[in-house]
Amino acid sequence: MSTHCSAQKSTLGEFSEVPLKGGFQMENYWVWGSSVIKADDGNYHMYASRWPKYLPFHPGWMIGSEIVHAVSHTPEGPYTFVDVALGARGTQYWDGRSCHNPKIVRYKGEYILYYMGSTHPFEDITEQNADELTLDSKWCITARWRKRIGIATSKSPNGPWKRLDHPILDVKPDSFYNFLVSNPSPLIKKDGSVVLIFKSRDYNEDGVTKGDMKVSLATAPSYGGKYTVLGDSPLFSKDNFGEIEDPHLWSDQDGYHMIAKDQRGQITGEAGDGLLAHSKDGIHWIVDENPKVYTKTVKWDDGKTRKQGQLERPFVLVEDGKPTYLFFATMNGPGGFGNGTKTWNMVIPLK
Secondary structure (H helix, E strand, O other): OOEEOOOOOOOOOEEOOOOOOOOOOOOOOEEEEEEEOOOOOOOOOEEEEEOOOOOOOHHHHHHHHHHEEEEEEOOOOOOEEEEEEEEEOOOOOOOOOOOEEEEEEOOOOEEEEEEEEEOOOOOOOOOOOHOOOOOOOHHHHHHOOOEEEEEEOOOOOOOOOOOOOOEEEEEOOOOOOOEEEEEEEEHHHHOEEEEEEEEEOOOOOOOEEEOOOOEEEEHHHOOOOOOOEOOOOEEOOOOOEEEEEEEEEEOOOOOOEEEEEEEOOOOOHHHHHHEEEEEOOOOEEEEEEEEEEEOOEEEEEEOOOEEEOEEEEEEEEEOEEEEEEEEHHHHHOOOOOOOOOOOOEEEEEOO
């Protein structure tokens, strides 16, 4: 389903300087991964993940993330917090403890919020016991393998949101997605059918440790329909072109397009840089011959150029059929999730 070759290229154009006062951040919270839509009220509505800063950034999101709603009169922002769109709702729900990685789309008057959810049956993590939260702790072991993909729907960008009792995409035994599924990026075609890119992991041969990240495709006849994973192998993996993360889909008159983070540098030559891929039908993908589209070095509107500690979760805002803004989750520091003290969602205007 994927190959390297020369193809039509949906260029994002040149990047403008990034407004320092744009984007979205919240005091006392880690903020991550935004998705933005322009609503009938003329405002830009952002959905983003947040979790309290008394939790470690990683893996705090696994057990404490909620999806918040923020609004701006302009795409650049700054965005102002409005409310919690999807929060904790109880251990018994598949998404009862954590909601993360939102992607907002609209189809025929309905707003559909795709996201990853998880749960665990243990006591809450508080400021008093936050140091117990590690990847090997009971909270994270459980929350990690409970990661699934779901949707919530609303007639308004302000909610209320109707959540489902079951995920739309679950794991499958004896498959490349038998451990977890997460990071959904949907594209709803004109006929209402859906192409969904998602991340997965599988168990290794020892049955315990987690495999490398894989990215693949599922389709559905409608956003509320049955989602079917295509093929017996992933679209992108360590053994197939390279390991990527955070894929985002959009479409224009030239077809379907994907931007993603090159996890190991197998495609772009540098881990953490971004790549472009394209498709005529959303199913069969071509990676650009010259795939690199961004690096972690960013020019800001104060005239300074800085290398971001992390630059993740790319999102392309499309208006009137053209990409106009590129959003990222970003972190300060020298790099590494444990070395930053501040995160926010930044906005790059496209020329």
